[in-house]
Amino acid sequence: MTLTATPPRRPPRRPLLPSLPTPAVLRTEVLAGLVVALALIPEAISFSIIAGVDPRVGLFASFTMAVSISVLGGRPAMISAATGAVALVVAPVVREHGLDFLIATVILAGLVQVVLGVLRVPRLMRFVPRSVMVGFVNALAILIFWAQVPHLVGVPWLVYPMVAAALAIMVFLPRLTTAVPAPLVAIAVLTVLTVAAHLAVPNVGDEGALPDSLPVLGLPDVPLTLETLRIIAPYAFGMALVGLMESLMTAKLVDEVTDTGSSKTREAWGQGAANVITGFFGGMGGCAMIGQTMINVRSGARTRLSTFLAGTFLLILVVGLGDVVATIPMAALAAVMVMVAVGTFDWHSVRPATLRRMPCSETTVMVTTVVVVVVTHNLAIGVLVGVLVAALLFARRVAHLVEVDGVLSEDGTVKTYHVHGALFFASSNDLLGQFDYAGDPGTVVIDLSDSHVWDASTVAVLDAVGTKYAARGKDVTMVGLNRASAAMHERLAGHLTGAH
Numbered sequence: 042m043t044l045t046a047t048p049p050r051r052p053p054r055r056p057l058l059p060s061l062p063t064p065a066v067l068r069t070e071v072l073a074g075l076v077v078a079l080a081l082i083p084e085a086i087s088f089s090i091i092a093g094v095d096p097r098v099g100l101f102a103s104f105t106m107a108v109s110i111s112v113l114g115g116r117p118a119m120i121s122a123a124t125g126a127v128a129l130v131v132a133p134v135v136r137e138h139g140l141d142f143l144i145a146t147v148i149l150a151g152l153v154q155v156v157l158g159v160l161r162v163p164r165l166m167r168f169v170p171r172s173v174m175v176g177f178v179n180a181l182a183i184l185i186f187w188a189q190v191p192h193l194v195g196v197p198w199l200v201y202p203m204v205a206a207a208l209a210i211m212v213f214l215p216r217l218t219t220a221v222p223a224p225l226v227a228i229a230v231l232t233v234l235t236v237a238a239h240l241a242v243p244n245v246g247d248e249g250a251l252p253d254s255l256p257v258l259g260l261p262d263v264p265l266t267l268e269t270l271r272i273i274a275p276y277a278f279g280m281a282l283v284g285l286m287e288s289l290m291t292a293k294l295v296d297e298v299t300d301t302g303s304s305k306t307r308e309a310w311g312q313g314a315a316n317v318i319t320g321f322f323g324g325m326g327g328c329a330m331i332g333q334t335m336i337n338v339r340s341g342a343r344t345r346l347s348t349f350l351a352g353t354f355l356l357i358l359v360v361g362l363g364d365v366v367a368t369i370p371m372a373a374l375a376a377v378m379v380m381v382a383v384g385t386f387d388w389h390s391v392r393p394a395t396l397r398r399m400p401c402s403e404t405t406v407m408v409t410t411v412v413v414v415v416v417t418h419n420l421a422i423g424v425l426v427g428v429l430v431a432a433l434l435f436a437r438r439v440a441h442l443v444e445v446d447g448v449l450s451e452d453g454t455v456k457t458y459h460v461h462g463a464l465f466f467a468s469s470n471d472l473l474g475q476f477d478y479a480g481d482p483g484t485v486v487i488d489l490s491d492s493h494v495w496d497a498s499t500v501a502v503l504d505a506v507g508t509k510y511a512a513r514g515k516d517v518t519m520v521g522l523n524r525a526s527a528a529m530h531e532r533l534a535g536h537l538t539g540a541h
Contacts, residue, residue, distance in 0.1 A: 062346060073340035074350030076225045076377075077120055077333050081107075081355050082366060083374055084333070085123045086249040087188075092128040092325050093135040094143065096249035099123040100359050101256040102324025107352025109315035111345045115307030116292040118299070118342045120333040120351055121315060125188075126287055126420060127327050130280045134273065142273060144261035147316055147326035149270075149277035154285055154313025163305035166289050172403045173427035175390045176410025177290055180423055182386035183415055185332045185378055192243065192375040199242050200372045203231055207376030222340040224377045231373040245374070246367030251359045256322040281313070284328030286421035288312050291329035298338055335381050402434040436467045443468040443492070445475035449482070457486040464489075466498035473502055478509045485510055490521030500533040 062070060081103050089099030103122035110121040135143045157163070193200065207227040214223040235242060245251075263269050292303050316326045337347050358366045389395055396404060409430050414423030443462035450457070458476065462468060476485075487506070494500060503519065510517045522530060 062344060066344065067346070069341040070344055070347040071350055072222050072225055073337050073342035074347045075354050076222050076228070076340055077337050077347070077351040078354035078358055079225075079228055079366075079369065080333055080336055080374060080377055081120075081122055081330075081351065082251075082359060082369075083245055083248050083371065084330070085355075086245075088123045088125050088128040089325065090249065091125060092132050092143070094140060094325055097252040098140070098323065098325045099128075100252055100355070101322060102319050102327050104352045104356045105256065105319040105322050105324050106315050106327045107348055107355065109318045110311055111349035111352065113307075113311035113314050114345075114348075115304035115309075115311055116295055116329075117301075117303070117345045118334070118337055118347055119288075119292060119295055119303075119308075119329055120337055120348055121288065121312065121327055121329050122333065122352075123325055123327040124284075124287065124330055125418070126283050127280055128325065129419065130283055131276055131325065134276050138272060141261040141263050142269075143325060144320050144323060145263045145269065146273040146277045146280065147324065148261070148320035149273055150280040150284070150326060151313040151316030151318075151320060153278060153281035154316060155310045156313075157281065157285060158306055158308075158310030158313060161306055163285070163289055163309045166293060166305055169290070169293075169424065169428055170406065170431045172406040173410050173424060173431060174290070174293065175387050176407040176427055177414070177420065177424055178294060178385060178387050179390065179407070180411040180414035181331050181420065182382045183411070184418065185385065186382035187415075189375040189378050189382075192371045197242055199240055200370075203234075203240075203242065203370060203372035204376045204379075207231055207373050208380065211376070211380050219341070224336065224340070224380070227376060228369060228373045232369050235370045236368050240370070243371045244367060245369045245371065247371070251363040251367060253360060253363065255356070255360060256324070258321055259323060260321070280326060283419065283421040284312060284316070284326070285309055286424055287331075288329035290420065290424060291331045291334055294331070295334060295338060298335075299343060301343075331385070332378060332381050335385050336377065339381070339384060402431075402438060405434065406431045436465075439463055439465075439468060443472065445472065447477070454482050455484045455486060456481045457488060459488045459491065461491040463495060464492050464499040464502075465495040469496075469499040469502040472499075473505055476506060476509075478513060478515075481510070481515065483515050485515055485517045487517065487519045488521045489519060489526065492526075493523060494526035494529055497529075497533055500530055503530065504534055 082100070085099040085103040086096040089096045092099070100123075106121045106123070110119070114121065131143055131146055134146050193204065207230075210227040210230065211223040214226055234240070235244070288308060289305055292305060292308050296303055312328060319326050333351070337351070340347075390407065406427055410423050410427030413426045414420055417423065439462075443460070443464065446459045446461075448457045448459070449455075456477075460472070464472065487503075494503075507517045519530075
């Protein structure tokens, strides 16, 4: 049987502007966008506080990011807005240099993301293993749930039955009808109840002041000097990488949930362009938001329209209907996010039966990713550590798959060694001790038909084997190298040490 490699299929090109939806799809997209907009408000305010800026900065960033990415992004139905990961990165800029330097940082970070997208850096996502992806999802669910704890601790006792009622609505209403998203019904019912009964419970208005005017286009008031670049560049690169990592991981997750593809390259430069636009409108920048994205997708949204409407509704709600939005009880929004956390967590991955079947290395990678993300509250760091651990464990596992079998000819004049397995820096180091240099006859054949030479370390080891035999006056012949291995060996053999 001959196996031929086929190049991976590229996702179909999508138009910049979305096509007109059917009435049923339009209703779903509109309602999903409204739910997401309501959930974005307290999140954006909270992230503004983390970054050390006025709530208006976070709210305007969420509006411009969502509207921009709905047109520019590569993943339909994904929500981008102000996020906690970005807020943590840029907070020192605000604290030490002020808001204008933050805006300059956001614009530079966007330009970096555009460049990374054009250079097709997002293609590196193929090296993220499934165990890291599962860990990313589970850690994200934990963080989403943990972010709701402050809204459930030290609050009036009425909050708890309200949360329970909202959860009950979101669990049981879909069994009766899916015409209206259950989270929207839960928010509406609890808001009406709170206002009508004059219940003294925390609401959105308690989180911070809502803006009463539209964002204005402008430039940051910073000196255009190398000193400014020196100040903002480290934070801009950090923001670009963290935002890009979180956005691409979220896009990959939505691909799996919706069984559809997306353009990661377009998503990368789209995120960059959205950040540049956000900076010019005085926003704090952002990236994809997994919690709001999952609300959108779980509500049935599948097109760019829901993302565009989420941003549009957000602006209308906070500017035009700020007094009404301020009365929404935080219990309702906390309950929505709790349901998102429960739905996001991969419960199958922690079942005893699954853990028994799964190799220990896979479970170790997943748990490591979860722990690092939860401890650092940084998804990008968790993913990078998870990928590193997965690579090390893979190298360790593969290194022990190399076998060397020696066969002596009938007349005892030729010893043939058959090498099996992938030869690279981890496995080839053990290769040197697999030969009987003193006891072998004068002619030695090393058959590499069932192996592959991957790096210079292996070529150096093969050189050392030949040198050891030559020092004893014995001839060594290497046979069976495939085309790629032969080309690497021919190019490097005898040139890896200064003695040659």
